[in-house]
Amino acid sequence: MSVIDQVTGEFSRLPGIGPKTAMRLVHHLMKGSKDDTLRLSRALVELAERIRPCSRCGNFSENELCDICSDPRRDPSVLCVVEEAFEVGAIERTGQFRGFYHVLGGRLSPLDGIGPEELRIGALLERVRSSRPALREVIVATNASVEGEATAVYLDQLIRPLGPRVTRLARGIPVGSDLEYVDGTTIAEALAGRREM
Numbered sequence: 782m783s784v785i786d787q788v789t790g791e792f793s794r795l796p797g798i799g800p801k802t803a804m805r806l807v808h809h810l811m812k813g814s815k816d817d818t819l820r821l822s823r824a825l826v827e828l829a830e831r832i833r834p835c836s837r838c839g840n841f842s843e844n845e846l847c848d849i850c851s852d853p854r855r856d857p858s859v860l861c862v863v864e865e866a867f868e869v870g871a872i873e874r875t876g877q878f879r880g881f882y883h884v885l886g887g888r889l890s891p892l893d894g895i896g897p898e899e900l901r902i903g904a905l906l907e908r909v910r911s912s913r914p915a916l917r918e919v920i921v922a923t924n925a926s927v928e929g930e931a932t933a934v935y936l937d938q939l940i941r942p943l944g945p946r947v948t949r950l951a952r953g954i955p956v957g958s959d960l961e962y963v964d965g966t967t968i969a970e971a972l973a974g975r976r977e978m
C-alpha cells in the first residue's frame with residue numbers, strides 16, 4: 782500500500798470524514814509545506830503519548846490529575862456525572878458549572894454488553910462516599926436517550942442512600958443528542974433548571 786493510500790485510510794477512519802474528504806486532506810498536505818505536515822505529525826505523537834485519563838475523574842489529562850481535579854477553587858459540594866470525557870469540555874465552555882466531574886466512559890447498554898462493570902460506577906460510588914459530607918449534590922448529566930435515562934435511574938438508586946441529593950439536567954437537551962453537539966446556552970439552561978430525580 783502506498784503511503785498516500787495509508788494516510789488517506791487513516792483519515793477516513795475519523796468520525797465525519799469520508800474517503801473523499803480524506804483524499805482532499807491528503808492532497809492539501811502534499812501540496813503544502815513539509816514543515817506544516819511535520820508539525821501536525823508531532824502534535825499527533827504528543828497527543829497519543831501525553832494524554833491519559835485523569836486518575837480521579839476520567840477526564841482527558843496530561844498529568845495524573847486533570848486541570849479541573851487539581852484546581853483548589855472548584856466547588857467540592859457538587860459533582861457532575863457525564864458519559865464521555867469530551868462532554869466535560871462542552872459543560873466547561875458554558876462557564877456555568879464550578880464543581881467537579883466524573884466520567885462514566887459510556888452508558889448502560891445491556892444489548893451491547895455494557896453493564897455497570899464496564900463503566901466507572903464503582904469508582905464513582907467510592908468517590909461519593911469519600912467526598913461526604915462536603916459533597917451535597919450529584920448532577921447526573923447522562924444523555925437524554927433511553928439508555929442515558931436508564932443509567933441515570935440506576936445511579937440515582939445507588940447514590941441517594943449515600944447522602945447527596947441527585948439531580949438531572951432539565952429537559953431542553955434534544956433526546957439522544959450528545960452534549961458535545963448541543964449549544965452552550967441550552968446546556969447552561971439545562972444546568973440552571975436541573976431538578977431532583
Ligand SMILES: [Zn+2]
Nearest residue numbers: 835838847850
Ligand atoms: Zn480529573
